[in-house]
Amino acid sequence: MSDPSRLERRSHAARDPGPMAAVFVVLTVGFMAVALILPLLAVFVEALSKGVGLYLNAISESDALSAVRLTLLVVVIAVPLNTVFGLTAAWAVTKFEFSGKQLLLTLIDLPLSISPVISGLMFVLLYGAHGWFGPELRAMGIQIIFDVSGIVIATTLVTLPFVARELIPLMQAQGKDEEYAAATLGASTWRTFWQVTLPNIRWALLYGVLLCTARAMGEFGAVSVVSARVRGETATMPLEVEILYNEYNATGAFAIASLLALFALVALIAKTVLENQFAGDLAAQRRH
């Protein structure tokens, strides 16, 4: 963000709004309308197509509520874990020199490039009844695959990169000068992190956490492999949508889908409100 040449290009374009600019804006808005807003609207229209009463019934049904609870449980575990991981990884990669750094960076990206189905199957290979650790786990009476813990672990892996990916470029751009200064003034590593690094990255961190949350709520592929797909027990919201749709219950399916979409919208609105509230801070951070 603080790349000076990019900033300059941006301000140059802003000074010179030619007809091309209008074309680009229309194209972007048009594409967004067709690819994003229209389908989103369709979800809500379909969910409400048989009346508000049926919609409310569909989302207050016990299986639907249990899907919501399970999804929130997954988010509450996976997102903090990946926030801590993202901070740790970004801090390590950008503030220290060590061998194998490039490898670590590639590894962090790996969950983004592996198909989630493969991620799910990996866990079956590891923790399934015939997996590497399957017999030991069974002997201890621990069930991971086809249980809630399997869903949590799979989601955590799939959403692993989101916070780290937001933080690393920003922290690389910011460099280590302020941390060096803090160290020179005698601050401990811990204090430097809380008082120097964290304030500098909080917006990127928030954005990463929101992305991670959205993905954790919506993850389907990996979860569908490791879940028993029992309604009311191991069906997360995306799985519940599929099950209901396959049971010819389109209203129910789209009602849950609309809830998922609402959660995502709430996360987005929260981000915007926070940004507005701290607009001054944000501007200061952009100047870095």
Add this chain to the structure above:
Amino acid sequence: MIQSRRAVLGLSLGALAAACGQASQGKGAAPALELLNVSYDPTRELYRDINAAFTPQWTSSHAGEHLTVSMSHGGSGRQARAVIDGLAADVVTLALQYDIDQIASQGLIAPNWRARLPNNSTPFTSTIVFLVRTGNPKHIRDWSDLVRPGIQIITPNPKTSGGARWNYLAAWAYALRQPGGNAQSAQAFVQQIYANVPVLDTGARGSTTTFAQRGIGDVLLAWESEAHLAMDELGAGQVEIVTPSVSMLAEPPVAVVDRVVDHKRTRAAAEAYLQFLYTAPAQAIAARHYYRPFDTATLATNAPRFPNILLVTIDDVFGGWATAQRTHFADGGIFDQLNTRTRE
């Protein structure tokens, strides 16, 4: 330092997994009894009604013990795989004997499971019929009409779906019965059929959705029950059923998963549940959902629902499931050969 942080992270992940495992273990020890029925795709509506009929009966005859039956549905092969991989099913109610044999071969079910319940552990049977658009615009009457150029057939993938294997075998059986029919001509016939398939879904329900809701294809090869359900769901005047001259007697069997029920101590309830499937009320529910009941009296009262089709069995035509599976659906089997050739 970084090393130690990553170690801490790894440890906490492990601790979390253990904690979740413990939590779910605690859930299993609750006083109320819970059965998990792992079933194939199109039985959702059937078992919803069966479970609603069975659970109050159990509760009243067992001093008010509260019983719930949970369901998991999916392609039959995929479900068998999940049970083998550790899905704790008390009973399996799958599309094919072969899939339960697979679970049995891993030691989870006693090898003699077919002999433990009447009719080779098959409480109701079914067959494969055609579902076409209303008015039958492509004039599809029998299997031979499916190989005409320009006909789009919807059927799931025989690798993952039990129903799809029945579809495949029914087409093969039809070709064998034609004048001069032999393995070679049957293979050519089935290959022509799959050349007309635009979408291979993983389960029967996926195919029904593709045909009925997404409106793709001229004909859906479907379980008889699934065809009627799609007709009800779509409303009158959208699709109609065509019964071919010959089809398979599909025998979807049921079994108690011994290792799971012994571990969960649910054997009594699981066995009672499967025996209940053979009782008059359950047979009537099956007939209502267009599964052909085993009980001859129930079948007689529902005769108009089940048109007469010449039904051949897998044992007679294909020498049993093990042989059929090895010849047709195993890796490198005839279906794989068809598939590669069609793609070329």
